[in-house]
Amino acid sequence: MLPEERDRWEAIKADGGLGDTAGLPKKFPYYSSGPRTSAERAGCLVPFYLDRRYPIYECNENCKCGPGCKTRVVQKGRQVRLEIFKTPNGRGWGLRCNSALRTGQFIDTYRGEIITDDEATRREKGARHGTKDSYLYSLDKFAEAEGIPPEELYVIDGEFKGGPTRFVNHSCEPNCRQYVVSYNRHDPKVYEIAFFAIRDIAPNEELTFDYLDKDEAEDEEVDPEERNEGGMKPVKCLCGARKCRKYLWL
Template sequence: MEDSMRRHFFHHGGQDPAVTDGAKEVRECHWCQLRSFDKHAVFPISVVNDTKDRQTLPQDFRFISENHLGPGVSRAEASFRSGCECADPGDCMRAGCQCLEEIDDEPSDPEEPSDLDADEQGNRPSKPEKTLFSYYSSGPKAGLLKKSRLQSRQPIYECHEGCGCGPDCPNRVVERGRTVPLQIFRTDDGRGWGVRSIIDIKCGQFVDTYVGEVITSKEADRRRNKSTNARKKDIYLFALDKFIDENSPDPRLVGPPLEVDGQYMSGPSRFINHSCNPSMRIFARVGDHADKHVHDLALFATRDIPKGEELTFDYVDGIDMRDASKTEGHTKCLCGSANCRGWLW
């Protein structure tokens, strides 16, 4: 770890003759890859190993900040793309915004402040106006995922670059990207690498997306079969199956789902470990509705997380692994939580 870091800082800042194949080495340097991220100066990602094993990140791994579409995978054609025409960002929180048209109606959140202005006498409506989008719109929780959404498995619909509301729209939390500085660190209990934040994270706060190479189900199966441990390969593969429906008029949502492979190219979230008592949950996030088949995988905190605590999510999200018939050949879970199911894959 120290050797590779030293080489980066001493040789990759200019044309150093010690670097015989400079362009190739810089492309493969993890620190150079991280430094190329748009928000690196404000929300940096660091890598540390304070253990005695002196391990470095996999040399065949490459950091990316957004999904790469593999062969046979594409986004919707321009003629099928659309966005809302809200002139006021406040309109993007209520019924009428095209981006929210598929959100199921739900009771008003009692913790959601009223978005209606007070009248001339300073009186506010006794009943807050219901907002449909997924985030608190004002007050100290502004921008956090609503409690009702956090406890559900419902997808998150956001405005996006094709909308008329502008980049400051409150319904663009995931689109604006990660605002949490993360640190990839080597665990000291045999679980490999892990991830933690260097700042406190609030319950409902967006942390990061899981990105990788988006591939067809056929290619995903080929990679599983090629792997020496298919179950271990599944740790890095996430099916984009939230909207799969055999009766869908969209043929891309009828068959087997696309999958995101983060083993060899991904962001810091690729190194987040599993826990049976996790601090985060993955949600399907949709921008343009024509791209549901390639929706984002967004990680949100399900409780307050103090800085320095390891970030985790449930890889199998609640599947009961206590049944012995389901655990044959599986990998033992090392999360150590009080409610550990005992097995992972």
């Protein structure tokens, strides 16, 4: 992202909850403070969610537990200081945290404009022709289970308006991952996308996630040129990870 492009990007704040989860099955998603849990781990995702990426349903306004309930993590917003910085190896802007992050710790949500699938397709044409980056996140986690047709799906676009996680870069060996989080009212078409640390992260270490989630990754043995679907050109990966896949697709 060029400096002049950053100038036309506008930061926005989270606007609250997304879905009514009263009556929905839930497991306690976070460690709570107690004799078996250190204070440092309190509030971090438990392995059941961290490893399996199940949707997270936090307590909401219909619960009797009150605002101090330990399941209310994402809805309280970001609690750590993040810094947008210029990467030294040509990957544009990046994001880091000034303090250490623990495995399972919540970092921030992905914010942006909520647009229709048709509008997202229109905006993505420029990215497919290599003229710009894409910051689109399709809210299709529950599409198949809920029988939601593609034309009714929404997409988050963080290109022009959003939060700091819009600057998180790709890595083939990431230290963060995105999770679906819902609270206050359940809507399978609109929910939070939250970033959590999947390992301990040192202060000022760049925050990264895998643009090709392992649930969606294609066969790595296929030649990158043969995966060029929809006119999208393979992009060389600059993450520098030991197990770098050499190419990424945006």
